[in-house]
Amino acid sequence: MKKPKFIRWFKPLLEVLLELGSATPNEVTQRIAEKESLDEELLNKRYLKTGVLIFNNQVAFARQYLIWEGYLTSSSRGVWSLTDKGIEKARTFNE
Numbered sequence: 738m739k740k741p742k743f744i745r746w747f748k749p750l751l752e753v754l755l756e757l758g759s760a761t762p763n764e765v766t767q768r769i770a771e772k773e774s775l776d777e778e779l780l781n782k783r784y785l786k787t788g789v790l791i792f793n794n795q796v797a798f799a800r801q802y803l804i805w806e807g808y809l810t811s812s813s814r815g816v817w818s819l820t821d822k823g824i825e826k827a828r829t830f831n832e
Contacts, residue, residue, distance in 0.1 A: 741798070742795055743794075743795040743796070743798040743799045743802070744799070745795075746769065746795055746796050746799035747799050747802075747803065748830055749769045749772060749773055750765065750769065750796060750799050750800060750803065751803070751808060751819065751823060751826055751827040751830070752772070752827055752830055752831075753765055753768045753769050753772065754809070754817060754818060754819045754823070754827065755819060755823075755824060755827035755828065756768070758818065759813075759816050759817060759818035759819075760816070760817055760818075761815055761816060761817070762793075762796075762797065762800075762815070762817060765796065765800075765817055766792065766793055766796050769796060770792070775792070779792060780792050800817060803823065807820055807822045807823075808820060808822055808823035808826055809823055
């Protein structure tokens with residue numbers, strides 16, 4: 738069975754939020770793109786039917802799943818931040 742593509746952004750998303758503390762979706766996606774050295778082609782690729790940027794959409798899906806698992810909080814509209822569980826998980830990536 739094939740894994741959803743947005744899973745690839747779990748680790749970078751947690752790492753970026755550990756680094757930034759909390760951030761807007763735009764700040765998070767920009768920082769992930771920088772850290773992962775993503776090329777412009779990937780960043781500008783869109784879904785044909787909707788025109789939505791695929792990268793931004795996948796990061797948003799990753800965020801939602803991390804909220805459901807208790808790693809991120811959705812307490813402030815337009816601001817993404819880690820829970821204590823998310824901080825612990827993000828720190829394990831650097832060990």
